[in-house]
Amino acid sequence: MSTTTELLKGAxxxxxxxxxxxxxxxHLDLPGAGRFALITLDNGLDHxxxxxxxxxxxxxxxxxxxxxxxxxxxxxxxxxGITGKPFIFAVGADLKGVELLKKHEEALAIxxxxxxxxxxxxxxxxxxxxxxxxxxxxxxxxxxLHCTYRxxxxxxxxxxxxEVFLGLVPGWGGCALLPNLIGxxxxxxxxxxxxxNQNKQLRGKQVFDLGIADALFDGADFLEQSLLWTAxxxxxxxxxxxxxxxxxxxxxxxxxxxxxxxxxxxxGAAPAAYRALEIMAxxxxxxxxxxxxxxxxxxxDLIMGGELRSGIYAFNLVQKRGKRPVGAPDRSLARxxxxxxxxxxxxxASQLALLFLRRLEVPVVLTDIDQERVDKGVxxxxxEIDKLLLKGRINQDKANRLKASVSGSLDxxxxxxxxxxxxxxxxxxxxxxxxxxxxxxxxVPEHTILATNTSxxxxxxxxxxxxxxxxxxxxxxFNPVAILPLLEIVRGERTDDAALATAFGVAKKLKKTAVLVxxxxxxxxxxxxxxxxxxxxxxxxxxxxxxxxxxxxxxxGLPMSPLVLLELVGPAIGLHVSETLAAAxxxxxxxSPNLAAVVKAxxxxxxxxxxxxxxxDPEVAALLVQGDSVLTEEQVRARxxxxxxxxxxxxxxxxxxxxxxxxxxxxxxxxxxxxxxGGVTPYLDREGVSERVIGRRFLPQGVASVPA
Numbered sequence: 001m002s003t004t005t006e007l008l009k010g011a012x013x014x015x016x017x018x019x020x021x022x023x024x025x026x027h028l029d030l031p032g033a034g035r036f037a038l039i040t041l042d043n044g045l046d047h048x049x050x051x052x053x054x055x056x057x058x059x060x061x062x063x064x065x066x067x068x069x070x071x072x073x074x075x076x077x078x079x080x081g082i083t084g085k086p087f088i089f090a091v092g093a094d095l096k097g098v099e100l101l102k103k104h105e106e107a108l109a110i111x112x113x114x115x116x117x118x119x120x121x122x123x124x125x126x127x128x129x130x131x132x133x134x135x136x137x138x139x140x141x142x143x144x145l146h147c148t149y150r151x152x153x154x155x156x157x158x159x160x161x162x163e164v165f166l167g168l169v170p171g172w173g174g175c176a177l178l179p180n181l182i183g184x185x186x187x188x189x190x191x192x193x194x195x196x197n198q199n200k201q202l203r204g205k206q207v208f209d210l211g212i213a214d215a216l217f218d219g220a221d222f223l224e225q226s227l228l229w230t231a232x233x234x235x236x237x238x239x240x241x242x243x244x245x246x247x248x249x250x251x252x253x254x255x256x257x258x259x260x261x262x263x264x265x266x267x268g269a270a271p272a273a274y275r276a277l278e279i280m281a282x283x284x285x286x287x288x289x290x291x292x293x294x295x296x297x298x299x300x301d302l303i304m305g306g307e308l309r310s311g312i313y314a315f316n317l318v319q320k321r322g323k324r325p326v327g328a329p330d331r332s333l334a335r336x337x338x339x340x341x342x343x344x345x346x347x348x349a350s351q352l353a354l355l356f357l358r359r360l361e362v363p364v365v366l367t368d369i370d371q372e373r374v375d376k377g378v379x380x381x382x383x384e385i386d387k388l389l390l391k392g393r394i395n396q397d398k399a400n401r402l403k404a405s406v407s408g409s410l411d412x413x414x415x416x417x418x419x420x421x422x423x424x425x426x427x428x429x430x431x432x433x434x435x436x437x438x439x440x441x442x443x444v445p446e447h448t449i450l451a452t453n454t455s456x457x458x459x460x461x462x463x464x465x466x467x468x469x470x471x472x473x474x475x476x477x478f479n480p481v482a483i484l485p486l487l488e489i490v491r492g493e494r495t496d497d498a499a500l501a502t503a504f505g506v507a508k509k510l511k512k513t514a515v516l517v518x519x520x521x522x523x524x525x526x527x528x529x530x531x532x533x534x535x536x537x538x539x540x541x542x543x544x545x546x547x548x549x550x551x552x553x554x555x556x557g558l559p560m561s562p563l564v565l566l567e568l569v570g571p572a573i574g575l576h577v578s579e580t581l582a583a584a585x586x587x588x589x590x591x592s593p594n595l596a597a598v599v600k601a602x603x604x605x606x607x608x609x610x611x612x613x614x615x616x617d618p619e620v621a622a623l624l625v626q627g628d629s630v631l632t633e634e635q636v637r638a639r640x641x642x643x644x645x646x647x648x649x650x651x652x653x654x655x656x657x658x659x660x661x662x663x664x665x666x667x668x669x670x671x672x673x674x675x676x677x678g679g680v681t682p683y684l685d686r687e688g689v690s691e692r693v694i695g696r697r698f699l700p701q702g703v704a705s706v707p708a
Contacts, residue, residue: 110300134155190202340419353381357406477512525666542631543627557676
């Protein structure tokens with residue numbers, strides 16, 4: 001038994017529930033070239049269950065290569081290729097198996113096993129070809145990199161090396177092979193930049209333009225065209241010429257660019273990007289064996305680290321829990337929504353109108369207090385549709401239909417008399433919202449769901465003066481509406497299952513990640529963020545310099561600093577939410593007098609950007625009144641983390657959400673908190689903060705952490 005076989009057999013025993021990929025070998029006669037062996041990767045399921053590489057799957061590919069290798073050595077074939085089932089090439093390692101690994105040597109075996117199988121494709125006695133026919137990610141990309149040539153389909157929607165995004169490195173050849181194929185600069189873009197830009201995917205033409213693939217063909221007859229091209233290569237009619245890779249100063253500059261980009265995104269808080277860059281830097285000499293060994297070691301180290309486990313946990317939250325909301329009523333209770341009303345025509349309301357229009361493709365009507373506002377709201381929607389048309393995202397017919405489906409009116413009765421779902425996005429003041437709902441109840445049909453986009457106010461109180469409070473539901477979006485996926489669906493004390501089921505049904509059509517939230521002050525994301533930013537504001541008020549307070553949380557690797565986030569939210573909104581929470585929980589939330597002064601002065605934030613970088617606005621600095629208690633970065637960070645842990649513990653005790661997983665899902669999809677933190681609770685567990693503050697872990701050992 002070979003070492004590879006032993007490694008894979010041992011790994012397979014650790015992962016009995018693997019969805020196994022078969023590697024089928026068939027033979028074709030290429031016109032004028034000869035007999036050709038084609039390996040097809042297929043797990044026997046449709047395209048909704050992508051093909052992955054677990055240990056048994058790798059063993060199956062290894063066995064297929066045994067056959068092909070023997071045929072090549074005997075002169076029975078002129079070449080060998082590898083492709084995937086319809087719409088899917090392969091999407092990499094099976095992460096469910098990675099989660100089960102408990103020991104460093106087990107993790108090392110996964111890296112070595114993949115390398116040992118894949119690199120056989122580069123050492124056959126005949127040329128090898130990868131045909132990227134569908135989605136290819138991670139190990140799916142890497143298996144093709146070991147081949148002599150590659151073709152790619154124009155129809156591919158997703159092609160990436162996403163490992164750094166999850167807390168890994170491309171560990172089956174990606175870090176060593178890709179820069180040696182397309183140059184270090186382009187490889188840094190694919191491995192580091194795309195991963196840290198929310199796992200940005202490449203399309204088929206981009207794969208070809210980068211030089212990863214040697215030929216590009218239409219999706220309809222992709223394999224047929226690829227095989228004809230293969231025949232022409234084997235016959236010498238087509239010569240593949242690749243640009244020479246610059247192994248001089250350009251390579252070093254690319255690695256430095258990658259480090260600077262990683263610093264800007266994770267601030268050194270997650271090791272994966274830096275490990276990948278180290279391997280890529282060492283790959284400059286073209287020594288692939290050394291590169292593969294470094295990948296094995298990095299892979300094993302990272303698999304046994306907290307960031308990867310948190311990354312997998314976060315990935316599963318978004319892909320699984322986010323698509324099956326916990327606590328949502330039976331879908332059969334949902335009412336059809338054939339017309340939507342939006343109360344308000346400001347920027348937020350107009351964004352909502354556009355979203356409902358695009359996703360539901362039903363009539364949408366806006367109202368406001370005067371015709372000018374209404375016209376401006378409708379014009380915004382029309383303008384955004386025109387942009388989509390210019391970008392080729394929709395055709396002229398679709399643009400015309402969408403424009404014809406949005407309208408505005410000053411008359412709520414005329415506008416909403418036949419609406420099925422009406423959402424308000426007016427000023428964040430309880431009396432105003434109660435008045436709006438009273439006006440709506442007088443004109444809408446009995447079945448109409450009334451939704452509020454409130455960010456912090458009580459849905460129960462908002463509905464308390466209505467005859468039918470059971471049809472009111474919180475429907476809290478996050479700005480920018482088109483980008484952030486989260487939708488907090490708030491159940492008031494009297495909200496019924498039909499209203500809730502309809503809200504979840506609409507959320508799904510809007511392609512949003514819906515989380516059921518109890519009607520509690522500021523719900524989930526804003527409550528945590530205000531406690532987080534409030535603690536930063538408190539230490540500034542007490543005397544810690546702004547720069548120290550901001551820098552203290554850099555090691556978390558958050559998408560932006562607290563005060564930059566405050567600027568994005570808007571200081572006035574931040575102040576309003578802090579006032580709401582201070583009224584509800586005066587023992588933990590304070591209204592910062594300095595923040596109030598900034599809002600009163602009409603400042604849009606704490607910073608100016610005259611130099612291109614954020615610098616404290618001198619006018620804001622003049623407003624600040626600080627005490628004499630100065631904390632270190634470490635003290636600030638500890639205080640902030642302990643405050644967050646306390647707040648999450650209380651929220652779970654109050655039943656604001658079902659489980660800690662929902663807190664993390666909300667922070668990832670509503671506030672852009674990074675995957676390597678797993679949201680936040682895995683990080684608080686890993687750093688010992690949760691046990692120190694609330695006396696227990698938020699998640700059991702083995703969930704977002706290495707199993708005991």
